[in-house]
Amino acid sequence: MVESKFLPLDGATAVSQAMRQINPDVVAAYPITPQTAVVQNFSQYVADGIVNTEFIPVESEHAAMSACVGSSAAGARVMTATAANGLALMWEMLYIAAGMRLPIVLTVVNRALSSPLNIHCDHSDAMGARDSGWIQIYAETGQEAYDNTLQAMRIAEHPDILTPVMSCQDGFITGHGVERVGILPDEVVKQFVGEYKPRYALLNTDEPVTFGAWDFTDYYFEHKRQQSEVINSALPIIEDVFSEYTKLSGRPQPVLDTWEMDDAEYCIVVLSSTGGTSRAVARGLRAQGVKVGIVKPRLYRPFPAKYIVEAIKGCKAVAVLDRAISFGAPAGQGPLFTDITAALYNEGITGLNIVDYIFGLGGRDILPDQITSVFTDLQQIANEGQRGAMVRYLGLRE
Amino acid sequence: MTDRIRINLKDIVNNEERLAPGHRLCGGCGEPTIMRMILHAIEGPVVISTATGCLEVSTTVYPTTAWQVPWIHSAFENSATTISGVEAAYKALKRSGKIPADKEIKFLAVGGDGASYDIGFQWISGALERGHKLVYVCLNNEAYMNTGIQRSGATPKGANTTTSPVGDVIPGKTQWRKPFTRIMAAHDIPYVAQAAPHNYRDLMTKVKKAFAADGPAVLNILAPCPRGWRTESDQTMVLTKLAADTCYWPLYEVDHGKTVVNYKPREKKPVADWLKVQGRFRHLFRPAYASILEEIQARIDQEWERLLKEEAAG
Amino acid sequence: MKEYTAPRLDRPWSEVNPGGIVLDPGISVTYITGTWRTMRPVRDQAQCTQCLICWIMCPDAAIPIVDGKVDSFDYDHCKGCGICAEQCPVNIKKPHSVTGELGKVIQMVPESSEGGE
Incomplete structure (x- = not known):
């Protein structure tokens, strides 16, 4: 080194x-x-x-x-x-x-x-x-x-x-x-x-x-x-x-940057800087005993499908955070969600609770409270056994 | 300056043909003859970039190529930019010693009139402003021939094309052609010229001057298209001679800002002589369109006079 | 120029050149454009003055040079456009060796007829 x-x-x-x-x-x-x-x-x-x-x-x-x-x-x-x-x-x-x-x-x-x-x-x-x-x-x-x-x-x-x-x-x-x-x-x-x-x-x-x-x-x-x-x-x-x-x-360079995924029950998959915000929030939740984890793909093309599926398939509920909309895609989902859900299907995983959050468009700040709310949502989804809306929005005025 | 250039075919006839036969351009197309003249006028290695168009699709059908020189096509609008990237790489690799200091390579970009007058206009202008050492050649057949004879900024007024068709109320293209050569000269680059293949000596001299220039150079070369002009395939050289004799296509150059008219017909022929031999102008000879013919003649006269004045101004 | 045989058009995807690059300069010669011809140029070699105008004007580089002189035509590639005959500046004194007509050193004859090499 x-x-x-x-x-x-x-x-x-x-x-x-x-x-x-x-x-x-x-x-x-x-x-x-x-x-x-x-x-x-x-x-x-x-x-x-x-x-x-x-x-x-x-x-x-x-x-x-x-x-x-x-x-x-x-x-x-x-x-x-x-x-x-x-x-x-x-x-x-x-x-x-x-x-x-x-x-x-x-x-x-x-x-x-x-x-x-x-x-x-x-x-x-x-x-x-x-x-x-x-x-x-x-x-x-x-x-x-x-x-x-x-x-x-x-x-x-x-x-x-x-x-x-x-x-x-x-x-x-x-x-x-x-x-x-x-x-x-x-x-x-x-x-x-x-x-x-x-x-x-x-x-x-x-x-x-x-x-x-x-x-x-x-x-x-x-x-x-x-x-x-x-x-x-x-x-x-x-x-x-x-x-x-x-x-x-001396700096690890994984294809998939995972944090506390070994036993994670709830996880967020997100690209780029929001990975840091998510990890900071997750750290706090872990301290409270909530088993949360973060998956941050560094490589998006070629898409590391198997790695992502392997990392998230054991979770009770998963949130994908997309900083883009794939216009006209099912329910207006983002591209990362589309790729991940396709990968899950192709690996034979069909029962996973997974939702998409569109966030941060046009530079809208993504705040720690919003990440916390995602984890709250995930726990609720797992507890109720109902996925609810497939595509959701963070930081958007409703 | 390169004021004593002599073109003698006997000196070059044993040169390698750098555009090989077996290309699929139409019989009688002006483009391959012009390209051969250009390549025979260039001494030493040359790299060519070519815009999307007839020349490109007809000379390179994978897995074949007619080019015996390094050649690249990337898109329609950017042959000037593509070659400027090659030229920049040449300078960088020479500096780092990966290309020997004494190895001289020339850089040529080629595009049709659509690629030059229209879609690639900004790309050419940018390359000229940056001052790359390159020659840009417009093979000008006055319409989008590769896509099936649509009007371009180079299409002359009155011409019948598939997007400026002659109809019951509109007599072909209603706009004048863009003064591309003058706009290129307005970039204040070392050398700009208009040429035509019937006068191969003039054309090849201009190629040599363009490559000898101390900066970018542009050649606008009239390239008859038998298919689009509705002419016989053997008339290609006859046509460009008529274009020069009627002053429709003056052979001239702007060398470091100085305009020289390289060919002045002893007797300037009426522009109708040029128009009437081409099917694309046939409708203009209906009595109803007599005024358009007059307008065209007046415009040609005006442009020719202006050119002579520019030459006289020195 | 290198000697080529016509390239295969049935290679599988694993064998095509990366990025569609072509590594055989001038391999277009394997494509025979001579079949496009409806009229064929014929030259009276004896009366030709070797001005080389036909050579420089040919769109298809289909006029072979032998010892610095034009020699017949490359009928594998000549498309029969007729530019060479039109631009030939030499009016012959004797009837043309192929057509028997007066006129130019290079003349066009219908592709179906006898003549040429």
């Missing part, structure tokens, strides 16, 4: 520090709140000559991902950052980057999608991109955002994966919130991420390759099946990277 140096950093700056240490060949990015700090800080590193990166100050997020696609296909190590509408504007290119198997790392500082316009945190941006073929990792803290950025690079560029990775954290909550963040020594990061050796590169002009050919009915299906296989087979490789980084940093 290598000692980290601890600094007071906001989550966005923590990510830009990770980018500085990775020292990618190309960064193409466009400013958008609450991601702007990432691009600003990185631009300063470029201006000060402390990275060798070619920074492309593009005119839109679509152009950011377009330039990243060009640079990555050229054979470069490539990173970018965005949020919300910027991610939405990239949409077309997200699918193209994944379809071309280009190992780009994108840091997303999660923010609500318009309309109405809102700059604060929810997960509607990244959740909309969950089927785009990108690996998705969600961070609870600035520390995790830093750690995940470094691991994302390794995962994306693994020769058996070669798939872009979206590394997400909560806008403002961790993006702007200053915490104590441990930074590994530059040389250690350099060794950890290693040198990127592209399998195919446009700039290898002696061996001309064609990227992005028109794919007719003969082969499109086969390419998509192969892409699906790659992302779904990535889990063990991702775990290897996680465990290597755990040994290096």
Whole structure:
């Protein structure tokens, strides 16, 4: 294990520090709140000559991902950052980057999608991109955002994966919130991420390759099946990277961050920063003798279905907290709930009491009392044996 | 400056064909001839990005490709941005020593008129403003031919397309084409030119000048589409010559802000000579549309005069 | 150019190139566009002045170069567009070696008729 140096950093700056240490060949990015700090800080590193990166100050997020696609296909190590509408504007290119198997790392500082316009945190941006073929990792803290950025690079560029990775954290909550963040020594990061050796590169002009050919009915299906296989087979490789980084940093990097789940009767499954709030409340309830637990998936794509089912299947009642709505889904449930309930069914678990809470849209605060109320609800559901409403809302004026 | 460029076919005839046969562009399409001329005018390695369109789908049908150079297509609107990413990677990898310091690579982005005048307009503008060392080529066949001849910002007034059809009350496209070449020149980049393949010497000279420029360059090249223009496949070069002779498509360049008209017809032909040989303008010769023909002629005259004035202004 | 055989169109998903990349530059030559032709160009080699206009104007790179000179046509790929015949600047003095007609060095003949190589 290598000692980290601890600094007071906001989550966005923590990510830009990770980018500085990775020292990618190309960064193409466009400013958008609450991601702007990432691009600003990185631009300063470029201006000060402390990275060798070619920074492309593009005119839109679509152009950011377009330039990243060009640079990555050229054979470069490539990173970018965005949020919300910027991610939405990239949409077309997200699918193209994944379809071309280009190992780009994108840091997303999660923010609500318009309309109405809102700059604060929810997960509607990244959740909309969950089927785009990108690996998705969600961070609870600035520390995790830093750690995940470094691991994302390794995962994306693994020769058996070669798939872009979206590394997400909560806008403002961790993006702007200053915490104590441990930074590994530059040389250690350099060794950890290693040198990127592209399998195919446009700039290898002696061996001309064609990227992005028109794919007719003969082969499109086969390419998509192969892409699906790659992302779904990535889990063990991702775990290897996680465990290597755990040994290096001394900070555990589980696929599924579980707290007191061994004997938990009531549990909350939630992504990102709300994992911390939930754990704080759960700690208090445990002290009162209520057997509560928290499950926080760090990896969302590929979806760690078996791990989640294994963790929650013994509970008396489970609450999934979704910071996004899947519009038109049954009862207006959120994407995490949809995935978890599908996973339960596929593992043969049909009797579990499980409910969904939509929370925190557009940056609405999630308060400890609300988490407490969720656990109260879960106990009531278990006691009465009635699930009641499948989809509920936290912090919404009724 | 590169003022003494001589194009001699005997010097290049033994060059490798970097766009191989077996591509599936229509017989008589202007695009592959132009691409061959461009590739024969480029010395040394080149990486190409191509926008979605006829050229892209016809030259790369997985698992085949007609390209013998590194080539990428990512989307419709972003070939300029994609190549700017490749160019940035080249600079970065050269700096880090992964590409030898003496290895020169050229960067070419290609798009149709839809990709250039319309959907990719902002992407091109951004790439030019950032000053990447690249050449952007618009293969201009004046409509969305790949999707079946829909009007674009490049489609000339009066043209019959599937989204500007001739009807009982509307005589084809009612708007003038966008002055794309002038807008590109307004970016104050080192080199912008208009060309056409019948004059291969002029076209290939401009390619060489564009790649020799000390910054981004844009070429707008007229590329006849027999299918969309309703012309015979062997008329491709005849048509672009008519376009130049009628001053519908002046061959000119803006070299570091200085406009030079590279071809001035001894006798400027009436624009009707250009229009009447193409099925897409056939309806304009109905007596009812005589005023549109006059409007078009007046507009061409006005544009030509303005160009000559710009040249005279130096 | 490398020698190619036509690529297989029946590979299973596990064997396709990642990301749809194509690793065989110029393998399009295995696709025969010559079957599209309804008219075929024929050249009177003896009266050809080797101006190379047909070569530079050909959309399909279907005019082979042998020892720096144009030599017949690549009928596997020539689509018969007729640009070469239209653009041929040389008016022949003697009847054309294939068609027997006066006119240009390159002339178009119906694909079904005899002629060409």
